[in-house]
Amino acid sequence: MSSINLFEKEIEHVGIGLHRPECVLTQRNGDIYVSDFRGGVTQISHTGEQHLLAGKCADVKEGILQTNGFAIKGDDSFLIAHLGAEEGGVFELTREGQVSPFLQTIGGIDLPPTNFVHIDHQARIWITVSTRQQPRAKGYSPLCNDGFIILVENNNATVVADGIGYTNECWVTPDGKFLYANATFTRELFRWDITDSGQLINKQLFATFREGTFPDGLVGDISGNLWVTSIISNRVIRISPNGACEVYLEISDDTHIANAEKAYQDYAMGREHLGSNPAQLKNISSLAFGGKHGDDMYLGCLLDQRIIKIPSTGFVGHKPVHW
Numbered sequence: 001m002s003s004i005n006l007f008e009k010e011i012e013h014v015g016i017g018l019h020r021p022e023c024v025l026t027q028r029n030g031d032i033y034v035s036d037f038r039g040g041v042t043q044i045s046h047t048g049e050q051h052l053l054a055g056k057c058a059d060v061k062e063g064i065l066q067t068n069g070f071a072i073k074g075d076d077s078f079l080i081a082h083l084g085a086e087e088g089g090v091f092e093l094t095r096e097g098q099v100s101p102f103l104q105t106i107g108g109i110d111l112p113p114t115n116f117v118h119i120d121h122q123a124r125i126w127i128t129v130s131t132r133q134q135p136r137a138k139g140y141s142p143l144c145n146d147g148f149i150i151l152v153e154n155n156n157a158t159v160v161a162d163g164i165g166y167t168n169e170c171w172v173t174p175d176g177k178f179l180y181a182n183a184t185f186t187r188e189l190f191r192w193d194i195t196d197s198g199q200l201i202n203k204q205l206f207a208t209f210r211e212g213t214f215p216d217g218l219v220g221d222i223s224g225n226l227w228v229t230s231i232i233s234n235r236v237i238r239i240s241p242n243g244a245c246e247v248y249l250e251i252s253d254d255t256h257i258a259n260a261e262k263a264y265q266d267y268a269m270g271r272e273h274l275g276s277n278p279a280q281l282k283n284i285s286s287l288a289f290g291g292k293h294g295d296d297m298y299l300g301c302l303l304d305q306r307i308i309k310i311p312s313t314g315f316v317g318h319k320p321v322h323w
Contacts (some may be wrong), residue, residue, distance in 0.1 A: 001279070002041065002257075007297075011133045011251075011281075012309040014298065015044050021307050023069045023116075024300040026290025028323045031112070032298060033072065034307055039064035040093050041078055060084055067090055067101065069116030069286070070126065071125070074321035079125065081114040083183040086134060088114030090127055103123055103127065103157055106150060120172035121290035121321045124138060124198060125152040128167040128181065139166050144185045151198050161192065162314070169218040171226070174318055180226060181207065182215040182323040185264075189215060189228065189239065207243045212257040217286035217300065227287055231274060234258050234281040236299070238315075249310070253279040263318045284308060289317020 005011075008156075014032065015021065021034035021042070030046030040054030057065050058080060068083035078093045079102055088111040089104040097188040104111060113136050127150040131139030139146070147167030151160045165186025172179050172194070179192045179200060189207040192200035200216040209215055209230070219231035224241040236249035277283045282304035290296050294316045299308035 002250055002254055004247055006246075006248040007310050007313050009310050009312060012311065013306040014309050015042070015050065015306045017050075018042060018305045019219065020302060021302050021304070022302050023067070023286045024288045024298045024307055025070070025072060025320065025322070026288050026298060027072075028319075030291070031068075031309070032290065033078075034300060035067040035080075036069055038068055039068060039099075040097075040114060042068055042078070053093065053095055055093060057091060057099040059091070059099075059101050059104065060087060061090070065093070068114070069118075069128075071117040071119045073119065074123075074322070079117045079119070081117050081127065083113045083115065086113070088112050088129065088155075090114060090117055094111045103150070105169075106157055106159060115167060115176065116169050118172065119131050119321050120176055122172075122175045122176040122177075123321075124172075126150070126170050126172065126179065127152065128170055129185070130166045130168060137269075137271045140185055140264070140273070142186055142264065142310065143227050143267065143268055145148040147183065149179075149181060151200075151201070153198050153236070158198075160198065161203070164190070168216050171218045171220055173220065179217060180220075182218050182228065184214050184216060184270075186264075187213060187215065189218075189226070205237050207245055209237070209245065212239070212252075212261055217284075217319060219287055219289065221289065223315065225315065227297075229284050229287050231283050231285060231302065232277065233257050234277070234279055234284050236284070236297075250282045251279055254278070274302070280309065289315075294319065 020037040023035040034219040146163035149161040163166040165183040168182040187209040191206040193202040211235040213230040226239040265268040283302035286300040297310040
């Protein structure tokens with residue numbers, strides 16, 4: 001077992017009986033929202049109560065949304081990335097449980113299983129699709145190069161970046177000038193300049209990750225650092241403004257990492273390497289800052305029924321647009 005905790009804070013758990021809480025977002029009032037495979041999101045109120053906000057969806061084969069990433073709109077409804085077994089798309093969910101399609105096709109082609117939705121401070125909507133491979137586990141490879149990013153602005157959807165090695169979460173700086181995105185299975189973090197028209201230009205390899213790191217979640221803090229989570233190895237990594245990486249948290253199982261790494265190098269990684277994790281942390285995924293001072297960190301967990309809280313980290317996150 002490997003254990004690193006540079007936060008020097010005891011890990012806490014939040015929530016009970018959650019259903020694949022991959023993505024986590026916070027609200028100014030202390031409420032927390034996590035993705036829920038039962039068809040929406042679960043609200044964990046600042047008083048500790050839990051409420052499932054979900055609805056039926058006739059537009060998907062499963063009948064319910066397989067929520068992966070999601071965003072909170074200005075009217076407090078949700079934009080949900082549907083990670084179906086074969087189909088994707090983005091759907092809007094109201095707090096009353098009404099579900100409606102937001103984006104199901106691009107260029108006349110149905111969206112593959114869809115990973116993430118991010119709304120920036122300029123009200124632009126960014127959507128990531130990890131791979132066009134079916135099943136998507138075929139993209140768990142260093143050869144993956146068919147992930148892409150969509151921009152939705154003024155009711156127009158455009159692919160603005162393509163050829164990415166399993167696109168995962170993205171994050172836009174509050175000034176709207178730069179977009180960062182993780183490429184999970186080529187183990188890279190990219191940065192693009194954003195033009196006034198929303199195009200992504202000047203693609204830059206901002207950071208690469210070492211053995212056992214598969215970048216997933218992504219968010220920035222007010223000091224200019226980026227924070228990335230790694231599935232499988234349960235790492236939280238601080239990336240300084242110059243691209244230097246430092247592991248701030250890791251609670252992992254060495255044998256599990258070694259087995260997954262060997263499968264990855266042998267081009268044989270499959271769902272079994274992501275669908276189990278014997279470590280204390282159960283495949284941490286996304287992350288969000290929250291709390292009274294914006295310095296608590298919350299971690300989504302793919303395989304747990306709880307999420308993780310690291311209190312008073314010493315780093316303050318940028319306030320998301322929905323605050």
